Amino acid sequence: MTEAIICLWYDGAAEEAARFYAETFPNSSVGTAHRAPADFPSGKEGDAITVDFTVLGVRCVGLNGGPAFPQTEAFSFQVLTDSQEETDRYWNAIVGNGGRESACGWCKDKWGMNWQITPRILIEALGNPDRAASKRAFEAMMTMHKIDIAAIEAALKG
Incomplete structure (x- = not known):
């Protein structure tokens, strides 16, 4: 059976990142770490070359490829949440573990992966058929780092 798996490039920290994701997000786990049989340009014999893991049900492989290709915002995991508590929990886990905030609900973990x-x-607000309400929600979002659900709801109401 043909299958697609997302391959994510890390600078030697694929195992650490996979463990963090598995501890942070539901339906996530760490699988097999494939170890180098000999030294290689960005590591030593016995180091993990790749690590199989799952994030929120999405199969991934972490490749310890070295520093040549850092992550960019061209790829991100979008995590849909149902409450402020859930939003806060995931945001705080990523930012509070060496990550950093960005705008409009985006943040970056300490390994450079974007979330x-x-x-x-917010998705519903931006797609609201009432274009004035949608615009207010969009403008509110543009002022935020972590999304504030109450502020989005207030913007929708006007």
Whole structure:
């Protein structure tokens, strides 16, 4: 059976990142670490070359490829949340573990992977058929780092 798996490039920290994701997100786990049989340009014999893991049900492989290709915002995991508590929990786990905040619900973990912690209400607000309400929600979002659900709801109401 043909299958697609997302391959994510790390600078030697694929195992650490996979463990963090498995501890942080539901339906996530760490699988097999494939170890180098000999020294290689960015590591030593016995180091993990690749690590199989799952994040929120999405199969991934972490490749310890070295520093040549750092992560960019061209790829991100979008995590849809149902409450402020859930939004806060994931945001705080990523940012509080050496990551950093960005704008409009985006943050970056300490390994450079980008995340969008996105309350479902924001997606609904931006697609609201009432264009004035949608615009207010969009303008509110543009002022935020972590998304504030109450502020999005207030913007929708006007």
